[in-house]
Amino acid sequence: MTAIAKIPTTVITGFLGAGKTTLVRHLLAHAKGKRIALIINEFGDIGVDKDVLAGCGDETCREEDMIELANGCICCTVADDFIPTMKALLARPDRPDHIVIETSGLALPQPLIRAFNWPEIKTEVTIDGVVTVADAAALAEGRFAANEAAVDAQRKLDEMLDHETPLGELFEDQMVAADMIVLNKTDLVDADALEAVEAELKRHMRKGTSIIRAANGHVDAMALLGLGMGSEDDLEGRESHHELEHDGEPHEHDDFDSFSVTLPSGPARDQLLDTIAQAIATHDILRLKGFAAIPGANARLAIQAVGPRINAYFDRAWKDGEARETRLVVIGETPLARQAIEASLRSVAQAA
Numbered sequence: 001m002t003a004i005a006k007i008p009t010t011v012i013t014g015f016l017g018a019g020k021t022t023l024v025r026h027l028l029a030h031a032k033g034k035r036i037a038l039i040i041n042e043f044g045d046i047g048v049d050k051d052v053l054a055g056c057g058d059e060t061c062r063e064e065d066m067i068e069l070a071n072g073c074i075c076c077t078v079a080d081d082f083i084p085t086m087k088a089l090l091a092r093p094d095r096p097d098h099i100v101i102e103t104s105g106l107a108l109p110q111p112l113i114r115a116f117n118w119p120e121i122k123t124e125v126t127i128d129g130v131v132t133v134a135d136a137a138a139l140a141e142g143r144f145a146a147n148e149a150a151v152d153a154q155r156k157l158d159e160m161l162d163h164e165t166p167l168g169e170l171f172e173d174q175m176v177a178a179d180m181i182v183l184n185k186t187d188l189v190d191a192d193a194l195e196a197v198e199a200e201l202k203r204h205m206r207k208g209t210s211i212i213r214a215a216n217g218h219v220d221a222m223a224l225l226g227l228g229m230g231s232e233d234d235l236e237g238r239e240s241h242h243e244l245e246h247d248g249e250p251h252e253h254d255d256f257d258s259f260s261v262t263l264p265s266g267p268a269r270d271q272l273l274d275t276i277a278q279a280i281a282t283h284d285i286l287r288l289k290g291f292a293a294i295p296g297a298n299a300r301l302a303i304q305a306v307g308p309r310i311n312a313y314f315d316r317a318w319k320d321g322e323a324r325e326t327r328l329v330v331i332g333e334t335p336l337a338r339q340a341i342e343a344s345l346r347s348v349a350q351a352a
């Protein structure tokens with residue numbers, strides 16, 4: 001009997017808004033005939049990423065090849081969601097050449113990597129590589145306090161301060177899990193800042209991890225796929241803070257919160273974006289994304305905010321019968337001032 005080759009799987013991880021979906025989009029568009037199945041996991045209850053990819057209009061973004069895991073972070077739903085999803089995918093008559101898993105920006109990659117050793121799937125799939133996308137602009141601005149200088153400065157201000165913030169810890173967990181780091185958004189930082197960010201990353205990653213610089217996720221598919229790492233068999237040094245500190249206990253995502261809000265079509269584009277910018281600045285929102293209905297526009301406005309930086313573009317025409325409304329997901333550190341944020345977003349919708 002000939003052994004069936006295991007299907008290589010690339011795990012794409014990285015903090016909220018680092019550019020994972022953008023990287024996946026580029027990968028799908030340049031897959032050179034490889035049939036790629038995509039598993040998308042999101043934090044928050046609106047599946048924006050799948051919708052963004054499906055809205056790209058490329059024939060390579062086939063809806064039937066995209067599977068959404070929207071019931072919380074993949075790291076917490078391995079048994080209930082991830083393994084059954086993989087089994088169903090592997091049972092398909094038209095098996096993919098390659099599988100790509102985009103984790104949520106708040107996921108710990110470690111439980112997912114370990115899941116590849118579960119007997120239900122181990123004989124059929126292997127991790128080709130864990131790719132962690134890092135946001136060069138956010139790092140240069142010290143937004144994760146992953147930057148030791150910022151942490152030290154904070155510590156000096158308050159001796160009692162826990163030196164590991166939830167953001168910094170999660171960032172490190174995603175870094176040590178990587179076989180390759182894509183240092184994305186290099187277009188937003190100058191050469192000196194980029195050198196400093198890269199030096200900082202090297203302090204956190206495992207030895208032997210490579211770094212590729214990129215803008216808008218433009219990485220050659222050949223460089224990204226086919227790493228052949230078998231990462232599930234090479235776990236040493238990838239342990240998360242949680243695994244090191246609380247052996248065997250399930251971890252929580254209590255440090256982060258999210259909610260979604262639906263608004264009627266109302267304000268003009270600029271007015272809506274101004275209000276969103278203000279809400280982000282006032283309430284320290286980490287990530288906001290979704291789609292908006294703008295009066296007089298026949299296309300929906302995709303809105304993407306990462307920290308203070310907001311992008312908005314009309315991604316596709318509204319479909320017949322589709323509700324023309326604004327749906328946004330908001331993610332931030334706990335406690336998130338849900339009522340106040342919702343009220344300010346609603347006030348602009350009502351005022352229009």
Ligand SMILES: Nc1nc2c(ncn2[C@@H]2O[C@H](COP(=O)(O)OP(=O)(O)OP(=O)(O)O)[C@@H](O)[C@H]2O)c(=O)[nH]1
Nearest residue numbers: 016017018019020021022105184185215216304311
């Ligand atoms: N300037 C610039 N913007 C980028 C780059 N890559 C991504 N973006 C923008 O950053 C925002 C977030 O990108 P996504 O690809 O959705 O990030 P993500 O990591 O998938 O986000 P989550 O799934 O929410 O964690 C979008 O507005 C992108 O257009 C880049 O290299 N340069």
